[in-house]
Amino acid sequence: MPQPSRSASSHRANLRAAPSPRRSISAGRSSRSCPGASCTGSARPSWSVTTGPGCGPKPRRPNRGGEPVPRVDVPLTRSSLLEAQAALAHARQGFELLDRKREILIAELVRTVEDAEGRRRELRRLLEAAYAELVRARMAMGVERVRWAALAIPEDVEVRITERSVMGASVPIVEVAASPFRPRYSLAGTAAELDRATQAFGALLEAVARVAETETAISRLASE
Template sequence: MAVYKITPTKANLIKSKNSLKFAQKGYELLDKKRTVLIREMMALIDVASELQDRIDKTFAQAYEALKLANITMGSEYVEELAQSLAKERDYQVLFKSVMGVEVPRIRIEDVPFTTEYGFFRTNPAFDKAAIQFGEIRRLIYQLAEVENSVYKLAMEIKKTQKRANALDKIQIPRYQSTIKYIDEVLQEKEREDFFRLKRVKGKTKPKKKV
């Protein structure tokens, strides 16, 4: 049996009803937030899957081109030329808010592919491998951005779900039970007051003279 630590008064009844409305509104907002976050996360998961497929295919093509370059040019010469390729470019990590969740956005300077070697020193297989490995690096940046965003959204969904469950399973039922308890006590008190007043009126009513 529930034990209530609240005085059953009309003021507390109004207060409990207002708290119930506030909790129900909070649950609705959390439920909407959770829905938006899940939709956003699922869309990013699809993007991550597509990026991973592109990385796998590009890797396969790049390694085939590199293998052909090693065969036609010699692995030592290929390694020497590889040292002259452009190094890692600087990047910026910016943030975008999704329902209050800060997800990363990686910004890389978009510059055309250039080399420090003359094309007459290479063959098409080496050039293809160099271009494709550069593309892989760009795709990996994008995948890291998306996967980090998915992780952050998943953590926020878990937190939102926990708060929504606390309202739905604990707070809202508690307020509903409290309102029912106060309402029943007040109704019982009104009935008792009504019957008490009726008895008082019966006693004070003058008797008819015979």
């Protein structure tokens, strides 16, 4: 059997040692951004194209409202960084002011609700007392004579309404012009029970105004 020449053997060894001009294509390796076992690679040796489940860009983290946080594209410059830092400082300051306003409004609302409960109890007490005096006047004078005496009392009542501001919320102040008791009917043919009933209903008007003031204040503070 003829033996290969020494020149042919050295030529084959040089061919095996020389790098192959063909580029190999292999599957891409898993990375931190790709939790899968492997992803399909690319023929280019310097790039790796990842596909499949778990690969690609991560979804945006939702905010407290459940919606994704919008992404803001800004140039990577120092001036953009300073503007972003100033905007963040202003946003934090505005948040602190709004949080302080919320605490003050809640405290005012709680105080007004407690005040309203006391005024409702006072209104109920005065209402029962006024109707009790009216019943006594009817028993002393009769229903028709009390009705004729009530026609002499003026129906118009002077009410002054002003407003005060609580952290931007307008809260009303209702005042009824109080006047000393003066009977508008004739003293002849009337009883003292009618005078007491008239005074009781006069005090009832002021209580109604105070309750209306607190109820309106609660509605406006709650809307803020």
